[in-house]
Amino acid sequence: MASRTELEPLSPDDHAVPGQWQSQSFRDDTARRVETKTTWYPRVRETFRRRDGSQKGWKPLSMTAPILTLLTILTLLIGVAIEVLAQLSRTRGGLALSRTQDEIPQYAMISYLYAPNIIAVLYSLVWSWVDLDVKRMQPWFELSKPEGATAENSMFLDYPYDFIATVPVKAARRRHWPVFFAGTVTVVIFWLITPLQSSIMGTSLVNITESAVIGTRSSIAPLANQSDYLTNQILNTGYSIAWLGQSWPPFTTADYGTFPFYIDNDPGESSLQTNWTATTTKLWTELECWPAEQPKQNFSTMVMHFGNGQGCNTSINLEIFADIMMYYIGYYTSPYSDYQLADSKNCPATANSTHQFLAAWVSTKGGSAKQLPEVNITALFCQPSYYKQQVMITVDTNGFQPLNTSIQPISPPELLTEKEFNSTSFEFLIANGMPMEQVGDVTRDFPYNHVIEQGPQLDKTNISLPFSNMVGYALAPHNEPATPYGDPVLLHEAFNRAHKYLFSIAVNQMLVNDTTVVNSTAVSEFQQSGIIVSRLFSAIVEGLLLFVAISTACLLWFCHSSTSYLTTDPSSISRLAAIFRHGQETNKLFRPADHADEKSLKELFKDDKFRLKRDEYDNDGNIYLEKVDGPEGDENERKFDKPTGYYDPIRPIPLKREIGLLFGLVQVGALVTIVYLKVQNDKSKGLIRPSNNFEVLQILENYIPTAFATFSEPFWVLINRFMCLLQPFKVLSRGRSEPSKSIDTTYTALPPQLVIRRALRSRHLMLAMLCIIALLSNVLAVGLGALFNEDQTTATYTSTFTPNIAPQFDNQTVFDLPYYFAVRTITMRVYQDEAYVAMSNYTSGTKLPPWTTPDYFFQPYTVDSGGQSNSSSTYRIPTRGFGIGMNCTAVPRRTLALSYPASLATACSTDPTTMLEVAEMTLRTSMMTRSTGQSAIEYSDTAEQASLSENCTRPMTFGWGRTPQAENLNATIEASFAICQIFFQTAMFDVRHDAEGNVLEYERTSDLSTHLDGDDGDVQTNRMISNMNTLVRDYAKIWHNDTLSRDWINYLLTTTLDTRDFLDPSKPVPDPNDLIPAIEKVYRQLFATLLSLNQQLFVPGDKEASITGQRLTEETRIFMDRNAFIITVTVLSLNILAVVIFYSRGIIFNLPRVPTTIGSVLAFVSASHILEDQGSSSRGPDDKSKDKKTYSFGRYIGVDQKVHLGIDVDPYVALIDPASLKEKKSVVRRAVTGDLRRRNQGTFDPVRNGTWL
Known part of the structure; x- marks a missing residue:
């Protein structure tokens, strides 16, 4: 085999220029005599020879070492970039962290959404270029081998047109490694890396942890000052928490209290949810209980005797007609309790006895005036112990509630001694309902000046009245029969639970800020929205990119080591013809198969071996295809046996x-x-x-x-x-x-x-x-x-709702309401639950009862969720609201007369003048405990004095008086008033509420009405207004020289207005116009709350009268950008x-x-005059011959003087009418497709048969 010359790739100036159709002898002679630019192939230049003697021809730029090396580096850099992002996401918790997803910077969101896809697309485009070049070059690599290659593995390879998923398999079987690596990489990029890269990143909430510095710490007040904090405000808070759902104070739980700590410059301050972790002190209490000794009881006297086994004995008188009685008997005596343990003879004061109490549960059955009842008794003596411990704890800054699961002990528990905590005052407070220091000495605001009324909260427990103060806290929040508490374990647990949460509240009440912060170390944990890099998908993509980089390196090696004899890019028919031109033997071999299909063509030549060879005797370095091996036999006998005139046009599957x-x-x-x-x-x-x-x-x-x-x-x-x-x-x-x-x-x-x-x-x-x-x-x-x-987003679903009550008052219940309240109250015989709810709402932000707003009580419904709801679901339904309106008239400051007619004492009138005179007379003649000096008085009452007429009990008068000498009955009194006419209101509303019935928002959908269906003459609504006024009226109008409130209305006004000027004797008489809006607000809320807490006032709901509403659920959903x-x-x-x-x-x-293959193109031009059309001598001086020559595809007489199918120079080609190739088609099909085959036929008629010669 002749040696090969090193070839240089084409320059941009090297191109094919066709000459005129000339004879072969003339062209050969001209080519030998004249040095010219070639016609159908580029001029070949001699270049340097490598030391090892190997020779390299033309290869695409994409297969050169610089490009593939850069591509390998780029691949690794992309993998490194993904790993860097993954590590940043892991260490920081996420990328572009922000308070909410909506606050993530726009550039970050755009980059996250589009940049990975754009990079993947551009990267895949680069690889498409490389992949195409490798696939189309593989046949030439095979032909450039010294021994050549079979036609099946070279001239008939069509990798670029194969389905990309099958290419690597085919290439591996043929050991075509460049195609294998390029094809595999292409599959990986198209169907793994490109789809997966869009899954690498997503948005989510992430947890961030950063160190922080504590700026403020708190601890309990010194022992000497603790009694000032141990007031019944603790019990009011405990009542609101246990019965009304008020939130726990900061750093407080039902089981323990902790010393608060507050961080300065919190790094998570702007986040939606933040937790603080630090070392602090935990305080709690435990009850140790043991069965009380019960000597043989004499039930005939109904007096029970109990002993603690330590020298303390006491007795209880039982109620013969009671069902269940519960007792909590503390040691010290008090006017607010019926029993005490203290007795110098039977229970002397000792270090233990003064801190003990008796808990007793007694059940009597079958008792009557003539028969003693059957008595069952469970009695325990208990003594509390108090503990402290250093702990590491985490609190949620949304309310600063400790997380129980986060507590980690740092030191062992220690006893909290009496030198640190005034346990005596605390135990007195919870046993009697009032602080030890208040017994007749201290006056406080109205709600804190008497024992909390818990009777209505326990009206279903069957416990007889009166009961001990602590019983209500022990049973909270369960208003159900108290029979189970006959079990000593349950009795112990109930009082232990009450002790714990009241002690936790007491700790919070006694807190004072520390002057110095000893340990300022803390940790802030908070949530932020960010872009998260998936460790799973990022690792997969990185692994795939590493595989691509390795494959690219392998491809580089095989491309570098593969020999190519090409002188230029064989990317056009003309450039392929330039290669075919000098292989006359090979051309003759393919001439008979010009009209063969691809399968037949391969069958004819599959066993032949060909190679690409350079003509060593040609100074221009022409290359040609040479047949080097094949089956024995006469080449002339190898023919395609189908007739030349007709063939079946090929239809590629994708087309x-x-x-x-x-x-x-x-x-x-x-x-x-x-x-x-x-x-x-x-x-x-x-x-x-x-x-x-x-x-x-x-x-x-x-x-x-x-x-x-x-x-x-x-x-x-x-x-x-x-x-x-x-x-x-x-x-x-x-x-x-x-x-x-x-x-x-x-x-x-x-x-x-x-x-x-x-x-x-x-x-x-x-x-x-x-x-x-x-x-x-x-x-x-x-x-x-x-x-x-x-x-x-908020998702909306349809739900069914069943009414709990009907929108109609029950007449008998409304009229019996005063009696209903009287038999359920203990301390003041006045129902006060609605006021306690308002106090907790105003002072601590406690939610109002279900279905209640400050203005209305709404007809409640039960939702049939079908098991689809969750705690975050809310609901929207049409329902009726009930409330009151007030029309108040301000009476400015005036001086009261010294005397009034005696008839006013029994007056009943809704006339404003009469109502005003009744109020003035009451202030002038008030003989309740009077203060001295400059004093003030408040008035909240109806015009009714001796009559129970509803006409008199519906309007309310509010007044505020001042006198310079309260002790002088004839001193000057100045007062101002607000006279309010109160009326019922109802309307339909669209209400959104949560799963517990708490109203989140509402909108009125009908006009307000003062009339309720089924209430002829508005008798029931008027009676309800009278009942309301009776509950809030001030029975004791007291002159005072302080700024404390003496009734519920004025106390609630102080919390609403955040001022006490209208109570201050040193301030002028207030302007009623400043107070009327607050009065209306308080009054409307009290009435709505009263209805909510006493739904027995309404007729029961019809369970069949269900309605359709909406269930609204906060969900994370998929949105389309x-x-x-x-x-x-x-x-x-x-x-x-x-x-x-x-x-x-x-x-x-x-x-x-x-x-699609080299052999297929060769068969189309092997007999064409194109292969003989070379030499520049035929071109004129103006070099315009190329523009004059045209070409066609059809039937032509080749250089062998035989009919062939393929490409040749005009005007020697007869165009083909596709209709002549197959049977005639229908008129419709020809009409549809005929315009697709229009020909620029010029002066030639298409050949319609094979006998046109």
């Missing part, structure tokens, strides 16, 4: 209309699905998440959509490659085609997406359209990858349009085979 229809349906289905999801997204406020797993959601929201785009792109790329290949033949089939638009086109040298400019320049608009669509497939991947995102949706819908619509246009107008089938 068949059936495939186009299927692909179009997939695109339409995708478009319809996305539009449907968008409609559901807008209609339902997002799409329901099918899973809560982050990785699963990433697959569904990002991987699958991107994978769809990456599966669509190869189809468009494959169609493009076929069209790039067939476009020159399509032009040639029309006849008289210019070389620049046919045989000189180099569409196959670049990835189809990058051929747009060349196609537009040649005015190949169909091809340009397909190239644009293929390029838009990458945009589709970007759009689909960013289409689905998650966010919080508007921009990505527009991109996706636009691209899919263009895809569908392109499918319709292409498959209806863009396909021509007149070739016996698709020229």
Whole structure:
């Protein structure tokens, strides 16, 4: 075999120039005599020779060492970038951390949504270029081997047109390693890396932990000052927490209290949820109880005796007609308790006895005036112990509630001694309901000046009145029969629980700030929204990128070591002809098979071996194909046995209309699905998440959509490659085609997406359209990858609601309400629950009772959730609201007379003048405990004095008086008043409430009415207003020289107005106009709360009268990004349009085979005069001969004087009518497809049969 010359790639100036059709002898002679630029191949220049003697020809730029090395480095850099982002996400908890997802910077969201897809798309485009070049160069590498290669493994290789998933398998079987590595990388990039990279990142809440500095700490007050804090405000707070649902004070739980700590410059201050962790002191109490000794009881006297076994004995008188009695008997005596242990003879004071109490549960059954009852007794003596301990604890800054599971002991528990905590005052307080220091000496605001009334809260327990103060706290919040507490274990647990939470509240009450902070170390943990890098997907992508980098390095090695004899890029028909021209023997071999199909062509030559060889006797270094081996026999006998005149036009599978229809349906289905999801997204406020797993959601929201785009792109790329290949033949089939638009086109040298400019320049608009669509497939991947995102929304569902009450008062219950309250109260015989609720709401922000707002009580319903609701669900229903309105008239400051008519004492009138005189007379004649000096008095009452007429008890008068000498009955009194007419109101409302019935918002949907259906003459509503006034009226009008309140209304006004000036004797008489809005607010809330707490006032609801409402649930849902949706819908619509246009107008089938291989093209030109058309002498001085010559595809007489099918120079080609190739088609089909095969026939008529010679 002759030695080969090192060849240099083509320069931009080297190109093929066709000459005139000349004889072979003339061309050969001219080529020998004149040194010219070649016609059909570039001029070859001698270059340097490598030391090892190996020779390298032309190779694509993409297969050179610099490009592949840069691609390897780029691949590794992308992997490193992903790992850096993953590590930053892991160490920081996330990227672009913000308070909420909506506050994440826009640049970060855009980068997260689009940058990974764009990078992946650009990266895949680069690899498409490399992959195409490797696949189309593999046949030339095989032919460039010294021993050559079989036609099957060289001249008939068509890797660029194979399905990309099968290429690596085929290449591995043939040991074509460059194609194997390039094809494998392409598959990995298209179907693994590109879809997975969109799943690497997502948005979520992350937990951040940072160190912080404590600026303030607190501890309990010194022992000497603790009694000032141990007041019945502790019991009021305990009552509100246990019975009304008030929140726990900061750093306090039901089991223990802790010393507070507060962080300065909290790093998580702006976050939605923050936890603080630090060392602090935990304080708690434990009850040690043991059974009380019970000597033989004499039930005939109904006096029970008990002993503690330590020398302390006491007795209790039992009620003969009582059902259940419960006692909590402390040691010290008090006017607020019926029993005490203290007795100098039976229970002397000792270190233990003074801290002990007797807990007793007694049940009597069957008692009567003539028969003693059956008595069951459970009695325990108990003694509390108090403890402290250093702990590490975490608190939630939303209310500063300790997290029980976070407590870590630092030191062992220690006893809290009496030198640290005034346990005596605390135990006195909880046993008697009033502080030890207040017995007749101290006056406080009205709610704190008497024992809390707990009777109404225990009206279903069957416990007889009166009962001990601590019983209400022990049973809270369960208003149910107290029978189970006969079990000593349950009795102990109940009082132990009450001791614990009251002690925790007491600790909070006694706190004072420390002057110095000893230990300032703390940790702040908070949540922020951010972009999360999935460790799973990032690791997978990094592994795949490493595999790609290794494969690229291997590809570099094989490309470097592969020999190529090419002198230029064989990317056009003309350049291939330049190679075929000098292989006369090979050309003769392929001439008989010009009209053979691809399968037959391969069968004819599959066992032949060919190689690419350089003509050593030609100074221009021409190369040609040489047959080096093959089956024995006469080459002339190897013929294709089918007739020349007719053949079946090949229809590549991707170009068949059936495939186009299927692909179009997939695109339409995708478009319809996305539009449907968008409609559901807008209609339902997002799409329901099918899973809560982050990785699963990433697959569904990002991987699958991107994978769809990456599966669509190869189809468009494959169609493009076929069209790039067939476009020159399509032009040639029309006849008289210019070389620049046919045989000189180099569409196959670049990835189809990058051929747009060349196609537009040649005015190949169909091809340009397909190239644009293929390029838009990458945009589709970007759009689909960013289409689905998650966010919080309120989901709406339909639910059924059943009314608990009817919108109608029960007449008997309304009229019996005063008696109902009287038998359930102990201390003041006045029902006060609605006032306690208002106090807790105003002072601590406690929620109002279910179905209650400051203005209305709403008809409550029970929701039938069907098991679908959760604690975060809210509900919206139409319901009726009940409230009151007030019309108040201000009476400015005036001086009261010294005397009034005696008839006013029994007056009953709604006349404002009379009502005013009654109020003035009451202030002037008040003989309750009077203060001295400058004093004030408040008035809250009806005009009724001796009558019970409802007309008199509905209007209310409020007044405020001042006198310089309270002790002087005739001293000057100045007062101002507000006279208020009160009326009932009702209307329909649209109410949103939570699962517990707490009203979140409401909107009135009908006009207000003062009349309630079923209440003729408004008798019931008027009676309810009278009942309300009776509860809040001030029975004791007391002159005072301080600023403390003496009734509920004025106390609630102080909390509402946040001032005591209207109570201050030193201040002028207040202007009623300043107080009337607050009075109306307080009064409306008290009335709404009264109805809510006493729903027995209404007729029971009809369980069959259910209504339909809405269930609203806060959910994380999937939302469709508007921009990505527009991109996706636009691209899919263009895809569908392109499918319709292409498959209806863009396909021509007149070739016996698709020229995807070297051998296929060779068979089309092997007998053509193109191979003999060379030499520049035929070209004129103006060098315009190239522009004059045209080419066509059809039947022609070749250089062997035989009829052939292929490409030749005009005017020696007879065009082919596709109708002559197969049986005649229907008129309809010809009408539809005829315009697809219009020819630029010039003066030639197409040949319709094989006898045209």
